[in-house]
Amino acid sequence: MNILLKSAKIFDKTSKYHKQTKDILIENNSFAKIADSIECPNDCEEIYLENLQISNGWFDSSVSFGEPGYEERENISNGLNTAGKSGFTDVAINSNTNPFLDTKASISFVKNLSINKATNLFPIASLTKNSDGIEMAELYDMQSAGAIAFGDYNKPICNDNLMKIALQYAQNFDGLVLSFPLNKSIGGEGIAHEGVNSTYLGIKGIPSLAEEMQIARDLFLLEYTGGKLHIPTISSAKSVDLIKEAKKKNLNVTCSVTTHHLTLTDKELIKFNGNTKVLPPLRAEEDRLALITGVMDGTIDCITSDHNPIDIENKKVEFNNAKYGTIGLENLFTSLQTVLDTETIIEALTSKPKAIFGLKQSSIEEGKTVSISLFTDSNSGVFKEINILSTSKNSIFLNKEIKGKTYGIFSNNQLVLN
Structure with missing residues (x-):
C-alpha cells in the first residue's frame, strides 16, 4: 500500500525530523521519502488530516x-x-x-x-x-x-x-x-x-x-x-x-x-x-x-x-x-x-x-519500516457513547472533557483510520 501523508508533524526523539512538519511518502511498508513537500506519485493515495501529528x-x-x-x-x-x-x-x-x-x-x-x-x-x-x-x-x-x-x-x-x-x-x-x-x-x-x-x-x-x-x-x-x-x-x-x-x-x-x-x-x-x-x-x-x-x-x-x-x-x-x-x-x-x-x-x-516487554521499535527515518500512530492534539469536546467503538460500553469517561483526537495507524502495510 502506497500513501502520501501531507503536512505531518513528527514526534520521534530518535529521528532527525523530531518536531518537524514534513510530507511523508510511504511505499512498500517503508518510509520512501520525508521532505518539506512531495508530489503524490500516480500509484499512491494522498492523505490530508487536519493538524496531523505522527509518532512511532x-x-x-x-x-x-x-x-x-x-x-x-x-x-x-x-x-x-x-x-x-x-x-x-x-x-x-x-x-x-x-x-x-x-x-x-x-x-x-x-x-x-x-x-x-x-x-x-x-x-x-x-x-x-x-x-x-x-x-x-x-x-x-x-x-x-x-x-x-x-x-x-x-x-x-x-x-x-x-x-x-x-x-x-x-x-x-x-x-x-x-x-x-x-x-x-x-x-x-x-x-x-x-x-x-x-x-x-x-x-x-x-x-x-x-x-x-x-x-x-x-x-x-x-x-x-x-x-x-x-x-x-x-x-x-x-x-x-x-x-x-x-x-x-x-x-x-x-x-x-x-x-x-x-x-x-x-x-x-x-x-x-x-x-x-x-x-x-x-x-x-x-x-x-x-x-x-x-x-x-x-x-x-x-x-x-x-x-x-x-x-x-x-x-x-x-x-x-x-x-x-x-x-x-x-x-x-x-x-x-x-x-x-x-x-x-x-x-x-x-x-x-x-x-x-521486549518489543522492537522502528524510527521515522527514510528506509525504515512503518509503524506509526496518527493523531492531533488540537480540538476539544466531551466523550460520548457515540465515540465508543468497543462492543461493551462500560466507559468510566462518558461525558468527561477530552482534548485532541486519534486518527488511526499505519502498521503492517495497512492504513486504519477512525
Missing part, C-alpha cells in the same frame, strides 16, 4: 478482549480494530479469558486470531494454572508460543514462595513476571478506595496500604532473587515512593499506571455508577497528583488504558454487584491530553513500554 506506533500493555469465552463483551477482531482506530499498533492482552491463557495451545490460539491484522497482538500468559495462584504454569512453553510476560490479571499472588520461585525460574529464559499489587487480607471485602468518600457513602474500602504492602513484599523478593518484575496499574502516592527507592537500588522493576488513575479520583463514587468501579480503585487527589509526578520524573514507566470490556448485565447493576473494569482504548490519548503534554504521553506509550 503506540503500545498498550494491559488490554482485555474477552475472547475466548466472553465474546459477548468483546472479540479479538473488533478489539484489534478498535485499538487501531484508537492509535495503537501493538497491544498486550491479558489472560482473563475462559479458559485462561495458561497453556501453549491457548497462546497459539489467540495469536492465530490476530494474523493479518494492522494492530499486533501480544499475549500476557497466566503466571499460574487457571490463574488460581496455586501452581505455576508452563512459562517457558508459553513464551516459546508467543507470550511476552506472565501474570494473573487483577489477581495477586498471595503465596510468597510461589512468587519467589517464579522470579527465579523466569530468569532462565529472560522472562518478565507481573505481580498485581493487592494484599487480599488487608483489602478484604472492600470495593472502593478507603477514604472520606467511601465512609460518607457507606462503601467498604480498600486502603492504599493493601497495595503498598504487596509492592513492598515483591520488592523484597526481587532484591533476593534478581530477575525482572513489572508491577501493573499502581494507584497510590506511597507506591510511587516505594518503586522510586527500589530503582535507586538498581532493582530491575518497572510499573504502569492507568489513564483513569491519572485523570479521575474517588469523588466519582458519589454517582454509584458501576462504570467507575475499577481495580485498583480510584484514589484520592493527592494520589492522582503523585502519579502524574511519577510519570513526569520517570518512576512510572508506562501508561495503560487497562481496557476491560464488561457486558451491560454485569455493569448496570447495584454498585456492590458490578464487576470491576472500564474500557479505555478509545479515549486514552484524548483523556491524557487534559493532564499531560504530548511528548510525555508518547514516551509512555512507545519506547519505554516496548523496551520493558
Whole structure:
C-alpha cells in the first residue's frame, strides 16, 4: 500500500525530523521519502488530516478482549480494530479469558486470531494454572508460543514462595513476571478506595496500604532473587515512593499506571455508577497528583488504558454487584491530553513500554519500516457513547472533557483510520 501523508508533524526523539512538519511518502511498508513537500506519485493515495501529528506506533500493555469465552463483551477482531482506530499498533492482552491463557495451545490460539491484522497482538500468559495462584504454569512453553510476560490479571499472588520461585525460574529464559499489587487480607471485602468518600457513602474500602504492602513484599523478593518484575496499574502516592527507592537500588522493576488513575479520583463514587468501579480503585487527589509526578520524573514507566470490556448485565447493576473494569482504548490519548503534554504521553506509550516487554521499535527515518500512530492534539469536546467503538460500553469517561483526537495507524502495510 502506497500513501502520501501531507503536512505531518513528527514526534520521534530518535529521528532527525523530531518536531518537524514534513510530507511523508510511504511505499512498500517503508518510509520512501520525508521532505518539506512531495508530489503524490500516480500509484499512491494522498492523505490530508487536519493538524496531523505522527509518532512511532503506540503500545498498550494491559488490554482485555474477552475472547475466548466472553465474546459477548468483546472479540479479538473488533478489539484489534478498535485499538487501531484508537492509535495503537501493538497491544498486550491479558489472560482473563475462559479458559485462561495458561497453556501453549491457548497462546497459539489467540495469536492465530490476530494474523493479518494492522494492530499486533501480544499475549500476557497466566503466571499460574487457571490463574488460581496455586501452581505455576508452563512459562517457558508459553513464551516459546508467543507470550511476552506472565501474570494473573487483577489477581495477586498471595503465596510468597510461589512468587519467589517464579522470579527465579523466569530468569532462565529472560522472562518478565507481573505481580498485581493487592494484599487480599488487608483489602478484604472492600470495593472502593478507603477514604472520606467511601465512609460518607457507606462503601467498604480498600486502603492504599493493601497495595503498598504487596509492592513492598515483591520488592523484597526481587532484591533476593534478581530477575525482572513489572508491577501493573499502581494507584497510590506511597507506591510511587516505594518503586522510586527500589530503582535507586538498581532493582530491575518497572510499573504502569492507568489513564483513569491519572485523570479521575474517588469523588466519582458519589454517582454509584458501576462504570467507575475499577481495580485498583480510584484514589484520592493527592494520589492522582503523585502519579502524574511519577510519570513526569520517570518512576512510572508506562501508561495503560487497562481496557476491560464488561457486558451491560454485569455493569448496570447495584454498585456492590458490578464487576470491576472500564474500557479505555478509545479515549486514552484524548483523556491524557487534559493532564499531560504530548511528548510525555508518547514516551509512555512507545519506547519505554516496548523496551520493558521486549518489543522492537522502528524510527521515522527514510528506509525504515512503518509503524506509526496518527493523531492531533488540537480540538476539544466531551466523550460520548457515540465515540465508543468497543462492543461493551462500560466507559468510566462518558461525558468527561477530552482534548485532541486519534486518527488511526499505519502498521503492517495497512492504513486504519477512525
